Amino acid sequence: MHKYLFIFSVLIVGICFSCGDQSLDEISTPMGEEYIDGEAGIMMIDTFSVKLSTVIRDSVRTSQSGEALVGSFNHPDFGQIHSDAVFRISSPGRINIDEDDVYDGIEFCIKYNDYFLGDTTVTHSFTIEEIESDLKDMEKDQKKDDYFYNTTRVTTKRILGEYTAVPKVTNSDTIKIPLDDDFGRELFEMLQNNDDNITVASDFYDYFKGVMLKSNRDINQSVIGYNVGDSCCIKLLYHTTLDQRIDKEVEMKVEANSIYQFNSIEVDRNGALLNGLIDQEVSISSEDTNDKCFVQAGTGIYAKIDFPGLERAEQLPALNQIIKAEIVFLPLDYTEDDFNDFPNRLFVYESNRKNYLGEVILASNNSDISYMYLYDNAVDEEEDEYYTVDITNQFVAEFLDGIYDDDFSFLIGLSSSDMASKLTTISFGGHNNADFQPKLRLYTYYY
Template identity: 30%
Template sequence: MKIFFIGTIIMFFMFSCSDDIKSYPVGSDFIDNDVNLKVLDTFTINAGTFKLDSLITSSTSRILLGSVKDDYFGNLTAQSYFQVVNSDFSISSDAVYDSIGLVLNYDNYYYGDTTRVQTYKVHRLLEYFEPPEDDDAFYNVSKLEYDEEPLGEFTFSPRPTSTSDSIYIPIDKDLGEEIFNKIRDNDINSTDDFIQYFYGLTVIPDTLVDSNVLGFTYTSSSDIENNSGMRIFYTEDNDDTNEDNDHVINFYIPSSDKQFNTIKNNLSGTVIENLDDQETTIDSYDTDQLIFAQGGIGVSARIEMPTLKYLKTLSDESTSLSAELTFAPLLNSYDETRPLQDSLAVYIVDNKNRIVSQLTDADANTSYAILNQDSDEFNESTYYSIDMSGFVETIFNSETDLNYAIMIQFIDYNKTVDSVIIDDLNEDDNNIKLSVTYLEY
């Protein structure tokens, strides 16, 4: 009889949801009609937005730089800090200094309008590169003191999808010559010597423009190819005309924990400007029936299903078979400059918005919000779907009131600034909905 149940249940997965409990008899020719497959999709949904207190942005292996402005998310700026070191301290006495600059290699990540020009300024750090006392990482709110006078700046048109392109920012020539002379004259002859003399760099974008945020890659080695770093160029004169006399010293980021991004935003004038701390959730009724998520700054969407716990009271003998939550992004809130991601991360959070775990399905596989993209030009059927089977089972089998909700965020949200606006209740009734299919016997 169990085999018959499974075959019949699969057939019934094709039914659509109704506005009330819909009951389908299972195997009426062979068993009693009180065994039913039921679909319920009238759960109360409470939706809102909150902001994580801070995100670790060191050890992400991505330099994030840029500035964007948005009516919903305010003015966002990404600034990067990093230490640079060198492993080669041998320069011939015949060598002649040429120039110094900072090379940044694209890693293909971008957010915003890349047709607009951007300006980066390079500054020298004035304090040793280490996290605050009693901490072992840097966060999106971290900062280090730097010289207000820039070492150099560069205005450019981005090419973030280029696999072989980079940008070059010329740095103060006198600084480069000073470093060059100290190495050549053996005043600096080790990595420790250098980092005691030169703490590192920070790169600051033009914060007055609405342009883009770009990602740059680096490797913790002296290799120049596809690597970001500070470089000194010099020549050596010799009598061999067939030998290349041009040389370069690459000052590279020694490890991923020696780089971090400060990502900040000004929410003044937006509907979520009153996000004070992680425990503060702004209800969607106060944000025009919209909820929000953005990486980098920790703005997160919260979806709570308070009546889900009453599902088991409908019958003493029942079991859930599947569960799906769907939600739609706000129409016209996304385009090529702010595209929808194919999948979003989903976490379980408690009543204080503390992350409990990542969401999993009934088989303990990580469950994501998966984009279902409408192929027509109006995108009216574009939505995300989440397998909630594991969450429902947790609530269904718990003897206590867990008071859990789910949080929508971006995958790698500590090294991206992607955003999504979720429509809680739009005119097409394409609102947030939970549908649970269960067997009552």
């Protein structure tokens, strides 16, 4: 900061806020070196105060991610998190099974997808349960749209199987979980009899409404990701008894790309640092959360940045002298708690005082997304890793009329696909955190 005191003093002498009748196109025109005389230069100002807080969205769409999140995890900041996966099973259609063919067994097949959150060195357990809720009816009752959300809850009618093991999240082999033989024989006999309840898709969905992978909340210390793709299915095993034994199988695949595939995520924040995070319109200042703010996919947590320092707009340089405006966030290290690595990029959304999740912000060409990228190089030789995003377009547009609107704010979060399929977590230093303080930086010409 000290090395900028001289150029900032120059700025205070000559600065004025003069947006007048300038249009956005005029202001956005870049000024090259030919516009700067020998006495001119570029200065950076980072003394405008910002305010960080944590907010939550009422619900997060988790349908059609193709990934199942299963498990439980407890953390002093976020509370107890439980995730169950729900999906429908496709009808196998008509299968020619002879009356003399013999049932051998039934199993559920699924693969890890390399994702996890928490301690994977201890036992992980979940049950495979037949759901009782009619997903089709639930879809019709949706008030928002045709999708399902992290807040969607279903009931189950019976346990079909259970999986308990120390997870090997990098193992690409298929996990085969035995299911209840009474259930298996029931399906086998229906196929032998060409019963419409299994051979006709619409009838099958009425008969067998789907499956939930339900976390064992008493055991689990991690949330594990599973791939709900082509290899995920219920497999019916049998053999023929003619001239020689021939082993056969019938696959009933999971509807991976269906809206009926979603992750149901519950959070209990009682006693946690974020226990006040219950309403979308409530912002919890980083002052009240140990000088930290947070982002978490799956549960709908976003970091919010406001700019109270911009109320003193008369201290801003002329808009056509602004080269760049950027936000810098410094992440706090969670790796010791078995959290994820820092994501390479975050999304920045327009917002307001009610924490509305607006459009993702765009770059100066108004077509490319302006991401908040992670950088490993030092900032001013002080920080090891930091996030930064260019907000020049949004900053200049905000001040075209010369009036600061205190609604001017942004939400920082993950992509919609990450929100649906992960619990990726990151925390940033708050506005009073001396070592990890966020900054608004303006780069401007001086003459």
